[in-house]
Amino acid sequence: MVTATRPAEGAVRAALAKVSDPEIPAISILDLGIVRTVEVADDRIRVELLPTFVGCPALEVIRDSVRERLAEVAPGTEADVVFTFAEPWTTDRISAAGREALRASGLGPPVPSNDAPTLIALEPAAPCPYCGSHRTVLENAFGPTACRSIHYCTSCRQPFEQIKTV
């Protein structure tokens, strides 16, 4: 029989650092900024997550991964893993380390969000994750997942995807 003992919050956060959005595997959900709150009590853990996109099909996968990791660090402790819209996730929540890891993986980090993106505002702002050139063009504001757009670098002639600014 497993006896529940109160896990340290640091251990809980370390567990969350091992979980990724399957559509953005290069960084953890902590660096992605979707972990809103972590509460650790004697008998339960509560984690609030912010959906990246409302229709993201990966949400349940992420929730299951979080539960599995929490069960490893806190066996027997009840874990509430809830999604909330209490505040909107925006791409500005991605950490500096997360941005660099995205770039290194070939996925362009998002440009800073503003209230009214236009095609002209979006287009020149995407630096190529491979060569750093700003001579890139937006090919499609919609990509293979809800959270990505498709770009082309005219300097190194490499198509690339970028995390869509929201």
Place this chain on the structure above:
Amino acid sequence: MTGSLVPATRDSLALLLLAMADDEFVIGWSDSEWTGIAPLLEEDVAMSSLAQDELGHAKALYELLAELEAEAGSADAGSADADAIAYDRPPEGHYHARLLDHAPTDWAATMARRFLYETADAVRLEALADSAWRPLAELVAKLRREERYHLLHVSTWLERLAFRDGEPRRRLLAALDDLGPDASTVLAPLPNELALEMAGIVARPSRDLEARWRAAIGPTFERLRLPMPPPLADATGARSDHSDAFRRLWADATSVRASDPAATW
């Protein structure tokens, strides 16, 4: 969550959520029909992504409605979850705007309808941004961040079609001629919507929303020399009396669930 809502207000809120969810469901499902056959590869990707967004929005709105009904302890609602609300109603129980009853027959009609719908939806969402019913205000804040990309997309297409004389413009004009009279149905008044305004759930009445929508699209229509949609002649049946085109879409959309209602996915 619903503690302070009196039954009449709650019923009106339920209708508003159903209207919004059904609108997003129908346009999302309809958009998904372009997957694989859009006129450009990039549009194949875009329409599939748009459809995924819209169906996700519909799901989130159906979930709010399910929570509202569960908390109200409505016996008829029983255990209706988002999927049950979306898929287990007969076609005549659906509550989307008549604009969405038109089956787009070509790309121009698809873009024309998307433009009319997205611009009206943007005005509707704006009026909910500070809603006193927080779950809706919170969801709307998220929806608006995604919908701006939809507006950018369809605005670009409206220009491309309108500026290209010959077949593109001819088809666009034909589509606007067909859809225009029903464009305002998205913002047609809902029954007892005054209750929502008085409770601070919506910021302003539908009549004001329609005026704002016309002011928003007017400059674009003028610049592109397109005819403005006429005012809604009669709001009766704006969200009922569905078309054969919708009944076909409904049969398609519900077929998988109907094949095995007890299946889990």
